[in-house]
Amino acid sequence: MIELIHLTKTFGSFTAVHDLTLTINPGEFFGFLGPNGAGKTTTIKMMTGLFTPASGQVRINGIDIQAEPERAKRNIGYIPDQPFLYEKLTGREFLYFSAGLYNVHHADIAERIRKLTEAFEIGAWIDRRTESYSQGMRQRIAITAALLHDPTVLIVDEPMVGLDPRSAYLVKQVLKERSKAGVSIFMSTHSLPVVEELCDRVGIIKEGILVFEDTAGSFEIFRDKYNGSFETLFLELTR
Amino acid sequence: MRDILHIVRFKFRTFLTLSTEWQKHNIVQQAASVFVFGGFILGAYLGARVATDYLLDTAKLGLFLLHRFISMALFVFFLSVNVGNIIVSYATLYRSPETAYYLTTPISHTSLFLVKFFDNFFYSSAAFFLIALSVLIGYGSHFHLPWDFYARTLMLMLFPFMLLSGCIAVMLLLVLMRYAHRIGIRKIIMFLVVLYLGVLFGYFHVTNPMSLVSSVVQHFPHVDQYFGYLDPAIAQFLPNHWIAESLYWTMRGDESHALSYTWLLLGTTGITFTSMVFIGKRLFYKSWLSSLDLLMAREVQSSRLHILDLTNPSRLNPQTSVLVKKEIWQFLREPSQWIHLGILAILIVTFLVSVAGIDFKQSLPSFQTISYLVLLIFSIFLIASIALRFVFPCISVEGANFWSILSAPVSRGRVFWIKFFLVFLPILLLSELLVIFSHRSLGKYSAVIEAAGVMMLCSSFALVSLNLGAGSFFANFRERNPIRIASSQSATLTFLLCIVYVVVLVGVFYLPLNGYFGYMLRGASFRMETFWSAVITIAAMSLIVGAVSLVLGYRALRRDY
Numbered sequence: 001m002i003e004l005i006h007l008t009k010t011f012g013s014f015t016a017v018h019d020l021t022l023t024i025n026p027g028e029f030f031g032f033l034g035p036n037g038a039g040k041t042t043t044i045k046m047m048t049g050l051f052t053p054a055s056g057q058v059r060i061n062g063i064d065i066q067a068e069p070e071r072a073k074r075n076i077g078y079i080p081d082q083p084f085l086y087e088k089l090t091g092r093e094f095l096y097f098s099a100g101l102y103n104v105h106h107a108d109i110a111e112r113i114r115k116l117t118e119a120f121e122i123g124a125w126i127d128r129r130t131e132s133y134s135q136g137m138r139q140r141i142a143i144t145a146a147l148l149h150d151p152t153v154l155i156v157d158e159p160m161v162g163l164d165p166r167s168a169y170l171v172k173q174v175l176k177e178r179s180k181a182g183v184s185i186f187m188s189t190h191s192l193p194v195v196e197e198l199c200d201r202v203g204i205i206k207e208g209i210l211v212f213e214d215t216a217g218s219f220e221i222f223r224d225k226y227n228g229s230f231e232t233l234f235l236e237l238t239r
Numbered sequence: 240m241r242d243i244l245h246i247v248r249f250k251f252r253t254f255l256t257l258s259t260e261w262q263k264h265n266i267v268q269q270a271a272s273v274f275v276f277g278g279f280i281l282g283a284y285l286g287a288r289v290a291t292d293y294l295l296d297t298a299k300l301g302l303f304l305l306h307r308f309i310s311m312a313l314f315v316f317f318l319s320v321n322v323g324n325i326i327v328s329y330a331t332l333y334r335s336p337e338t339a340y341y342l343t344t345p346i347s348h349t350s351l352f353l354v355k356f357f358d359n360f361f362y363s364s365a366a367f368f369l370i371a372l373s374v375l376i377g378y379g380s381h382f383h384l385p386w387d388f389y390a391r392t393l394m395l396m397l398f399p400f401m402l403l404s405g406c407i408a409v410m411l412l413l414v415l416m417r418y419a420h421r422i423g424i425r426k427i428i429m430f431l432v433v434l435y436l437g438v439l440f441g442y443f444h445v446t447n448p449m450s451l452v453s454s455v456v457q458h459f460p461h462v463d464q465y466f467g468y469l470d471p472a473i474a475q476f477l478p479n480h481w482i483a484e485s486l487y488w489t490m491r492g493d494e495s496h497a498l499s500y501t502w503l504l505l506g507t508t509g510i511t512f513t514s515m516v517f518i519g520k521r522l523f524y525k526s527w528l529s530s531l532d533l534l535m536a537r538e539v540q541s542s543r544l545h546i547l548d549l550t551n552p553s554r555l556n557p558q559t560s561v562l563v564k565k566e567i568w569q570f571l572r573e574p575s576q577w578i579h580l581g582i583l584a585i586l587i588v589t590f591l592v593s594v595a596g597i598d599f600k601q602s603l604p605s606f607q608t609i610s611y612l613v614l615l616i617f618s619i620f621l622i623a624s625i626a627l628r629f630v631f632p633c634i635s636v637e638g639a640n641f642w643s644i645l646s647a648p649v650s651r652g653r654v655f656w657i658k659f660f661l662v663f664l665p666i667l668l669l670s671e672l673l674v675i676f677s678h679r680s681l682g683k684y685s686a687v688i689e690a691a692g693v694m695m696l697c698s699s700f701a702l703v704s705l706n707l708g709a710g711s712f713f714a715n716f717r718e719r720n721p722i723r724i725a726s727s728q729s730a731t732l733t734f735l736l737c738i739v740y741v742v743v744l745v746g747v748f749y750l751p752l753n754g755y756f757g758y759m760l761r762g763a764s765f766r767m768e769t770f771w772s773a774v775i776t777i778a779a780m781s782l783i784v785g786a787v788s789l790v791l792g793y794r795a796l797r798r799d800y
Contacts (some may be wrong), residue, residue, distance in 0.1 A: 006418065017566055042495070045799075045800070048642075049645065049646060050642065050644040050645055050646055050799065051799045051800070052799060059411045069648070069650075070648040071648070072648075072649055073647060073648035074648040076646070078642075078646045080642050080646075082639065084638070084639035084640045084642065084643075085570060085643070086565060087640075087641075088569050088572035088573060089565065089568060089569075092549075092550060093549040093550065093568070094643075096542065096549040096550050096561065097549055097561045097564075097565050097643075098643060098647070099557075099561075100549075100557040100560060100561030100562075101557075101558055101561060101562075101643070101647035101649050102647060102648060103557050103648075104556065104557075106552040106557070110550075111271045129572075145643070147521060207763070220434060228591065
């Protein structure tokens with residue numbers, strides 16, 4: 001479960017995120033939308049402990065990430081928008097590195113890596129250094145790393161960037177499975193079809209303020225109002 | 240030509256914008272840079288002036304031998320510029336995203352190659368150039384030479400000399416990178432190390448300075464005459480020899496003879512530069528493509544180092560284990576890191592062996608104090624230089640990858656302390672080795688040896704902490720090249736702080752040390768408590784400097800990423 005409570009982030013006089021309050025329940029798939037520079041990545045960085053909020057709280061399974069960062073982060077799997085990996089490590093080494101950071105039992109790591117790399121069709125690339133990877137291959141490794149410790153919360157920033165259609169399909173399948181298994185998923189994306197396909201609920205942020213948040217049911221009503229097009233709704237709200 | 244000028248104009252504009260941002264921290268960093276470089280330049284000038292005065296006026300070495308020593312120094316200088324250009328050119332020609340971007344634009348490969356070559360050349364040679372200029376002024380001031388001598392020597396000799404070195408370096412790099420994917424990067428690096436060591440050894444073996452000196456001094460006091468017949472035949476083909484000859488004949492007032500060597504150097508540089516452009520035109524793009532193949536071909540042979548294999552279990556805490564292994568692999572697999580370390584290691588071993596053979600004993604207390612302090616300062620500066628090069632960048636080199644650690648359930652303290660101990664322990668070991676080797680001739684001064692052991696321990700702690708703390712405080716996660724991080728303005732500011740630390744250390748230690756040597760050599764009255772109080776003061780100061788730096792560095796690591 002993810003709780004964002006009156007979350008605000010400022011950079012000097014600029015307010016990137018203003019008084020954001022949200023709750024994502026276990027098993028819920030939340031789509032977070034907004035134009036460029038709206039505050040999506042800033043929100044995600046606060047949720048993963050990379051940014052300190054100016055005020056407000058982020059709670060992961062009831063644990064305040066500022067007060068107990070290590071305990072809170074144990075529950076999180078984070079997939080960044082730019083999957084930078086240590087270039088001098090191979091994909092396999094990076095995955096072992098990541099598993100070690102999350103204290104995954106060493107005896108289990110090999111099997112988990114095998115299953116996930118098979119699912120994402122990483123193949124022989126796993127034993128090459130990540131400096132030779134394409135963007136899509138980096139993304140696959142980053143997603144595998146995020147899932148290795150079986151997180152109960154997934155925070156995903158633009159997961160489809162750089163993925164070919166088959167990889168995108170594989171990622172969507174895995175995310176759906178995790179959501180069904182009770183994982184809370186918070187996903188920021190620009191892809192409206194992906195939101196429509198995957199998300200139970202959506203929120204739209206504009207200039208740091210949540211301008212729309214509702215369930216999929218209410219979303220259908222809005223969609224009807226805007227000629228059945230979610231795109232029109234999005235454009236209307238973020239104009 | 241237009242595309243070259245276009246790129247240069249934008250590069251220059253970016254440089255100007257960045258260097259004229261009048262923010263408080265920028266001004267402090269720039270002032271520190273000016274201060275540190277000014278200090279180096281002044282030191283090089285004074286050193287050259289004093290050395291020339293001493294060799295010619297006191298040691299009566301004569302013009303011929305002086306210029307042969309200059310030739311030898313220039314040879315080492317030539318190799319240093321050469322190595323510097325190879326390392327920086329590799330990073331900017333083959334690993335830079337900027338190069339990859341320009342290759343997607345309709346700029347000719349030759350133009351791009353030339354832009355990157357001059358970018359590298361001025362970047363890696365600028366400091367060498369300034370130091371060479373100040374040495375030249377120090378040397379020339381002994382002879383009261385007019386200003387046009389400096390301008391002429393600078394533009395017609397030093398600059399072409401360094402350009403020649405840079406061109407040879409880049410030609411060698413182009414050819415090696417073209418075939419690197421077939422030969423393998425390890426073999427190439429081993430080849431380069433053997434080549435440079437072989438060239439250095441071969442040069443000094445052939446020129447044989449000891450034999451040269453003894454042959455010349457046989458003619459004392461007529462040592463100013465020309466002993467060209469003593470030069471080995473190979474020397475006639477070396478650019479360092481041409482500069483030394485030109486300077487020698489200028490000092491003897493034979494301008495036409497001097498000018499012939501200048502023309503020889505200019506002609507050779509021109510031909511070499513043209514050859515480099517030709518080779519660059521033929522090989523740059525092909526070698527860039529080969530470097531991609533090399534990247535793709537890199538498989539990891541982890542079985543050789545079982546204990547460091549990330550896929551193997553460890554007795555350490557899993558987080559500590561993976562962080563330590565990651566740090567080591569990240570270092571060992573980055574050529575710019577371990578090549579520099581290898582070169583430094585060779586220099587350090589040479590220094591240790593040399594210093595162990597030098598007798599530092601003096602008969603006068605003041606001389607003994609000064610000779611001892613010079614030794615101590617040199618040792619501390621060696622530690623400071625290593626810390627600046629390898630410790631300062633170690634937070635910044637995490638770069639854009641740091642998200643994977645910072646978003647994981649790892650305490651930032653653990654990350655920070657692992658980095659600290661991984662650099663502190665080897666540096667501490669080196670500093671104590673320096674004490675052991677450099678104090679061999681000072682065995683009867685047991686108190687000094689004990690004090691040196693304590694002070695080097697404390698200095699290592701202070702300097703490593705200062706560099707780690709400042710490296711964290713000024714972390715630049717956008718710069719991927721550790722060499723550039725270690726030569727940034729914030730690194731220069733950190734080095735200035737190291738200098739201040741050393742100055743205070745010397746200030747605290749000078750009088751008690753002088754008193755101690757007075758007591759030991761002349762039996763003057765002296766209380767040992769004074770000596771040990773100074774050592775304790777230095778230890779306390781080092782601990783405070785180290786602790787404050789670590790606290791600031793750790794706090795900086797907790798900032799927004």
